Every structure is written in structure tokens, then in C-alpha cells.
Amino acid sequence: MELKKTILIGLSTVGVVGVGYAIYWDYMRRTNPEFRKKLKESKKRAAKQKKAAEKDAKVKAAGFVRKAVEEVSNESLPVDVTAKEKYFMEQVAKGETLLSGGDDCFLEASLCFYKALKVYPNPVELIMIYQKTIPESVFNLVYEMMSLEVKKKQAEYFDNFPPKDMNVKIEEISQNASYDDHVRRGLFAIKDFSPGDIIFNELPIVSALDPSLETGDYCSYCLKELTGEQFSEESDLFEAVYCSKICKERATDEYATLLFISSDQNDSESKEARLVELVKSGNVKYPLIIARFLAKMVYEETQKVASGVEEEYSTWDHIERLRFLSVPATDKEAKEIKLLRDLFSKKVPGMEEFISEERYLMLKGKLMYNAYGINTSRSNENIRENTDETVRSSKAPVIGAGFYRVASYIAHSCDSNTETRFPNRNHELSIVATKPIKAGDELKISYIRTGQRNSENRRSELETKWRFRCTCTKCLKESEEYDEYPNPA
Ligand SMILES: [Zn+2]
Ligand SMILES: [Zn+2]
Structure with a gap:
């Protein structure tokens, strides 16, 4: 898995400002039709492959996503830079280990990547890295968590x-x-x-x-x-x-x-x-x-x-x-x-x-x-x-x-x-x-x-x-x- 290496490279370019948070939130709120289309397409594909099993898993995942977002919002995340870095690396490492455990560990893994995202200074950049490096189903879970968080914040x-x-x-x-x-x-x-x-x-x-x-x-x-x-x-x-x-x-x-x-x-x-x-x-x-x-x-x-x-x-x-x-x-x-x-x-x-x-x-x-x-x-x-x-x-x-x-x-x-x-x-x-x-x-x-x-x-x-x-x-x-x-x- 190349994930850690890619993220380390990402960390070194944190000062670069590209598309920012506001743009990103907006993008998450379905104003980027291409992204949503892609997501939909990939969901369709997956659904075709294993319909019934998916349904159960979806219900379970939705519950997990809800609970995870709630939990993380009540957790006090580190504030200073060193503590943030340490927390970030811990979560990514834990997520990676869980990924090697296969499908059964994907929910737990997604939570780690979501937590890591919460302290990363440039989330857009990290999302892009995730998209390339973590399995699609895990990425979708992280995406769901972010969307839910945005919805909550909006409400x-x-x-x-x-x-x-x-x-x-x-x-x-x-x-x-x-x-x-x-x-x-x-x-x-x-x-x-x-x-x-x-x-x-x-x-x-x-x-x-x-x-x-x-x-x-x-x-x-x-x-x-x-x-x-x-x-x-x-x-x-x-x-x-x-x-x-x-x-x-x-x-x-x-x-x-x-x-x-x-x-x-x-x-x-x-x-x-x-x-x-x-x-x-x-x-x-x-x-x-x-x-x-x-x-x-x-x-x-x-x-x-x-x-x-x-x-x-x-x-x-x-x-x-x-x-x-x-x-x-x-x-x-x-x-x-x-x-x-x-x-x-x-x-x-x-x-x-x-x-x-x-x-x-x-x-x-x-x-x-x-x-x-x-x-x-x-x-x-x-x-x-x-x-x-x-x-x-x-x-x-x-x-x-x-x-x-x-x-x-x-x-x-x-x-x-x-x-x-x-x-x-x-x-x-x-x-x-x-x-x-x-x-x-x-x-x-x-x-x-x-x-x-x-x-x-x-x-x-x-x-x-x-x-x-x-x-x-x-x-x-x-x-x-x-x-x-x-x-x-
Ligand atoms: Zn003036
Ligand atoms: Zn009048």
C-alpha cells in the first residue's frame, strides 16, 4: 500500500492552496454533478454485482456512519500542530492496518480515515489522495461521513x-x-x-x-x-x-x-x-x-x-x-x-x-x-x-x-x-x-x-x-x- 508515502508527500505541500474548504463544501453539496455522477455510477456497478448482500451492508454502514459522525463531533480533537500530526499519523496507520483485514474491517477503517481528515490542514488535498489510494467502498464511507457532517452543520x-x-x-x-x-x-x-x-x-x-x-x-x-x-x-x-x-x-x-x-x-x-x-x-x-x-x-x-x-x-x-x-x-x-x-x-x-x-x-x-x-x-x-x-x-x-x-x-x-x-x-x-x-x-x-x-x-x-x-x-x-x-x- 502506497498510502502512507503519498500522504507524506501531501503533507509536505500543505502550504499550497488549491480549491479550498468553501469550494469543497459546496462541491460536497452535490453542486459538482460530475463527481456525483461518478459516485452514482460506481454505486450502480457495485449494486449490480451483489445486490442482496449490499442491502444489508448498506443499512449497517448507514448506522455506522451516523454513529461515527456523532461520536467524532463529541470527541475533542487535538489542537496544536504537533499533536495534530501525531493524531493524523496514528489514524492513518490504524486505518491501513485495518484495510489489510479485508471487507469486515472496512467500516472501522473508514472511521480512522475520517478522523485523520478532521485534523488535516488541507482536506481537499487529502480527499484527492484518498480517492486514489483507498478502496472505493471505504472512500465512499468517508464521503458519507463528510456529507453527513456538512448536513448537520447546515441544520x-x-x-x-x-x-x-x-x-x-x-x-x-x-x-x-x-x-x-x-x-x-x-x-x-x-x-x-x-x-x-x-x-x-x-x-x-x-x-x-x-x-x-x-x-x-x-x-x-x-x-x-x-x-x-x-x-x-x-x-x-x-x-x-x-x-x-x-x-x-x-x-x-x-x-x-x-x-x-x-x-x-x-x-x-x-x-x-x-x-x-x-x-x-x-x-x-x-x-x-x-x-x-x-x-x-x-x-x-x-x-x-x-x-x-x-x-x-x-x-x-x-x-x-x-x-x-x-x-x-x-x-x-x-x-x-x-x-x-x-x-x-x-x-x-x-x-x-x-x-x-x-x-x-x-x-x-x-x-x-x-x-x-x-x-x-x-x-x-x-x-x-x-x-x-x-x-x-x-x-x-x-x-x-x-x-x-x-x-x-x-x-x-x-x-x-x-x-x-x-x-x-x-x-x-x-x-x-x-x-x-x-x-x-x-x-x-x-x-x-x-x-x-x-x-x-x-x-x-x-x-x-x-x-x-x-x-x-x-x-x-x-x-x-x-x-x-x-x-x-
Ligand atoms: Zn478606508
Ligand atoms: Zn408597502
């Missing part, structure tokens, strides 16, 4: 998120006539608030200025209005300007190096230069936010591999449950997808496949549904707003947009009980109570500027941009439909 998501100190919880809402068949979730207060109270503050996953404002008036990273010293990076093709060293460093680490620093600075046809051209000439922030989002995901993976610390939920986990609009694939999107795929494929293995049309359109649809308009400007003078890209905003004007994990869950009402503020005059969002709110109340925010508009006018904007017919109390009263809805929003 527990809303128990752990948002953190309690944000004063809110996410809950499912029973359907009413205005919504489609999807589960709708809303954000609920877990304590009382008075008008003017900050309910929670939140930093965005990613944000961006309207590209036409990337002229040195605002920080390209935190969107703060620039007044004092400015910072920039000479080799940055996007020519971003920052308010501080910290913003510059964050932007550089999270996305700028990947997106805007080309190996050939003078090549105006480089992928990086073409991304700048696409974003700036079209004054479109969404392709830019998506590019930053994908780059940030890669950055998080790199951090995880480097530090060995795994955040419980990745950025991808966070956005996965958010509502989104379905965006049709036009030539414009096709161009954006191609450009990003070309750019990422050059630098990050696995990303070309990850940026599928479906996934890109979904990300864009999530931004269009959930992003909040940001305004950090003091004077509001000279702001020519870009109104082509949908953002939630009850106040004019906006200078950019941010994508927020928790605030995204707030539903719309023309008669809202909260509003957004940017008290630090940067992209940090505060959700502030505008009415008395009791623990258990759902938070509502206006996605649009309500002003003196009548319900027809408001509804028409909401229907165009968010594709729902508003059934808030205000709209129902104004349109005299109040009695038709038992539970108005």
Missing part, C-alpha cells in the same frame, strides 16, 4: 447565527399570499428597543463604491469620505485610493492583489486591466463586488490553511440561505463571467470551474435582492447617483453598496420600524429602531424611498426591483385591501 446554522450579542434572531415565517413557495425567513428582535436605539452594527462581507466615484474622494475599501492623507498602491491597475494604511492593507490582502495587480503592468489587454475597464467604463459595481467576493473567499481559504483555524461557517455558508432574484443570462453577464473565469483561472486552481454561469447569476441575484445602499458623504453635493443597479435604500443619494450577512434578512415594509445609518461614515452599517420594538417583533426596513409616494407607486418599484407585491399595512390600508389579508406584513 445547526440558525442555532449559531447570528451571534446573540447582535440582539436578533432569524426565524421562519409562515407564508402569506404575497410570497412564493420558498421558505421566508425574517429577522426578529430578542429584546426591547426604543426609537433611536442601535439594534446592531455590522460590517459588510464586501462593499464597493459606484465606480464613477473612484476618483480620490472616497476610500475604495471602507467608502469613507477622504479628508486627510491618502494611501494608494503604485502597481494597482484599479488606481484605488484609501483613507488609511489599514484599509489599504485589507484591500490588498482580501482582493486587490488577486484582481488588480498584473504580472505585466504595461499590458492593457491583461485580464486585470480588462476587469478595470469593464467596471469603470460601465460604472457597474456588481461585477466588482462579485469579483471581490470571490477573491475574499480565496483569501479566507488561504488564511485557514495558513493558520489551521477553521471558522465555523464560511462566507459561502453565510450567503447560501439568502433570498435572491433570478437573473437572466444576457451577453453582458456572459462577458462578466468569461472575464472573471479567465482572471481567476490564471491564479487560483479550481476557480474556473467554480465560477459557473449558474453560480455567477445566483451571486448577482443575491446582491440585487440583499445589498444595501451606502452613503457616507457629509454634503451630498456633486453625487451623481447610479440608479441602474438595485440596492435597498430609503434615503437619497447612495455612493455605493454593501452586502451584509445579518441585515440581509430584514424584510421590507413601507411602514418600517428600523432604518440604516452609517454612524462612522464608512461602510459599517447600523440598524436603528425608528419605533418602539418589543422582544419577538419582526424588524422591517424600507427597501425604497417612501416619501410622499402612494401605494401604487411604491408597489410598482418593489415589483420591478424585488418582484413582490407589497402587502404591508400601509399599502393595504391605502389600497383598501386590508380585510383581504389576515396577517399583513
Whole structure:
């Protein structure tokens, strides 16, 4: 058996980042049809060979897998590097010995390989090694354990998120006539608030200025209005300007190096230069936010591999449950997808496949549904707003947009009980109570500027941009439909 040798080689290349955890989790969640097809095919083949015996074994294996995952989740795994290495080698050695015991020992062997995987710094790499080196039936068992663990983690998501100190919880809402068949979730207060109270503050996953404002008036990273010293990076093709060293460093680490620093600075046809051209000439922030989002995901993976610390939920986990609009694939999107795929494929293995049309359109649809308009400007003078890209905003004007994990869950009402503020005059969002709110109340925010508009006018904007017919109390009263809805929003 070559397993140990291969793994030792694998260990020595641990620093290399390829397809990361988030991509891998996603891949496990059946978004890689090829992999699932292969798995299915191999399952079919095996099933043909020994049907009856298989059935019994399957039932036994499923029980074993369930128990194993439960057990391992309660076990405290080693934390420091040396202990992890020792544990890893022990499990692999034990697994190998069990393999030589034949079919009867395969269940126990799979548990060892699963345990080893739990402490290995780059699980994707190890999965690939397993695939080549351990018997298929054992590999499938390890795969089942990983899948089950992912499912469990997914199911527990809303128990752990948002953190309690944000004063809110996410809950499912029973359907009413205005919504489609999807589960709708809303954000609920877990304590009382008075008008003017900050309910929670939140930093965005990613944000961006309207590209036409990337002229040195605002920080390209935190969107703060620039007044004092400015910072920039000479080799940055996007020519971003920052308010501080910290913003510059964050932007550089999270996305700028990947997106805007080309190996050939003078090549105006480089992928990086073409991304700048696409974003700036079209004054479109969404392709830019998506590019930053994908780059940030890669950055998080790199951090995880480097530090060995795994955040419980990745950025991808966070956005996965958010509502989104379905965006049709036009030539414009096709161009954006191609450009990003070309750019990422050059630098990050696995990303070309990850940026599928479906996934890109979904990300864009999530931004269009959930992003909040940001305004950090003091004077509001000279702001020519870009109104082509949908953002939630009850106040004019906006200078950019941010994508927020928790605030995204707030539903719309023309008669809202909260509003957004940017008290630090940067992209940090505060959700502030505008009415008395009791623990258990759902938070509502206006996605649009309500002003003196009548319900027809408001509804028409909401229907165009968010594709729902508003059934808030205000709209129902104004349109005299109040009695038709038992539970108005
Ligand atoms: Zn800044
Ligand atoms: Zn309404």
C-alpha cells in the first residue's frame, strides 16, 4: 500500500492552496454533478454485482456512519500542530492496518480515515489522495461521513447565527399570499428597543463604491469620505485610493492583489486591466463586488490553511440561505463571467470551474435582492447617483453598496420600524429602531424611498426591483385591501 508515502508527500505541500474548504463544501453539496455522477455510477456497478448482500451492508454502514459522525463531533480533537500530526499519523496507520483485514474491517477503517481528515490542514488535498489510494467502498464511507457532517452543520446554522450579542434572531415565517413557495425567513428582535436605539452594527462581507466615484474622494475599501492623507498602491491597475494604511492593507490582502495587480503592468489587454475597464467604463459595481467576493473567499481559504483555524461557517455558508432574484443570462453577464473565469483561472486552481454561469447569476441575484445602499458623504453635493443597479435604500443619494450577512434578512415594509445609518461614515452599517420594538417583533426596513409616494407607486418599484407585491399595512390600508389579508406584513 502506497498510502502512507503519498500522504507524506501531501503533507509536505500543505502550504499550497488549491480549491479550498468553501469550494469543497459546496462541491460536497452535490453542486459538482460530475463527481456525483461518478459516485452514482460506481454505486450502480457495485449494486449490480451483489445486490442482496449490499442491502444489508448498506443499512449497517448507514448506522455506522451516523454513529461515527456523532461520536467524532463529541470527541475533542487535538489542537496544536504537533499533536495534530501525531493524531493524523496514528489514524492513518490504524486505518491501513485495518484495510489489510479485508471487507469486515472496512467500516472501522473508514472511521480512522475520517478522523485523520478532521485534523488535516488541507482536506481537499487529502480527499484527492484518498480517492486514489483507498478502496472505493471505504472512500465512499468517508464521503458519507463528510456529507453527513456538512448536513448537520447546515441544520445547526440558525442555532449559531447570528451571534446573540447582535440582539436578533432569524426565524421562519409562515407564508402569506404575497410570497412564493420558498421558505421566508425574517429577522426578529430578542429584546426591547426604543426609537433611536442601535439594534446592531455590522460590517459588510464586501462593499464597493459606484465606480464613477473612484476618483480620490472616497476610500475604495471602507467608502469613507477622504479628508486627510491618502494611501494608494503604485502597481494597482484599479488606481484605488484609501483613507488609511489599514484599509489599504485589507484591500490588498482580501482582493486587490488577486484582481488588480498584473504580472505585466504595461499590458492593457491583461485580464486585470480588462476587469478595470469593464467596471469603470460601465460604472457597474456588481461585477466588482462579485469579483471581490470571490477573491475574499480565496483569501479566507488561504488564511485557514495558513493558520489551521477553521471558522465555523464560511462566507459561502453565510450567503447560501439568502433570498435572491433570478437573473437572466444576457451577453453582458456572459462577458462578466468569461472575464472573471479567465482572471481567476490564471491564479487560483479550481476557480474556473467554480465560477459557473449558474453560480455567477445566483451571486448577482443575491446582491440585487440583499445589498444595501451606502452613503457616507457629509454634503451630498456633486453625487451623481447610479440608479441602474438595485440596492435597498430609503434615503437619497447612495455612493455605493454593501452586502451584509445579518441585515440581509430584514424584510421590507413601507411602514418600517428600523432604518440604516452609517454612524462612522464608512461602510459599517447600523440598524436603528425608528419605533418602539418589543422582544419577538419582526424588524422591517424600507427597501425604497417612501416619501410622499402612494401605494401604487411604491408597489410598482418593489415589483420591478424585488418582484413582490407589497402587502404591508400601509399599502393595504391605502389600497383598501386590508380585510383581504389576515396577517399583513
Ligand atoms: Zn478606508
Ligand atoms: Zn408597502
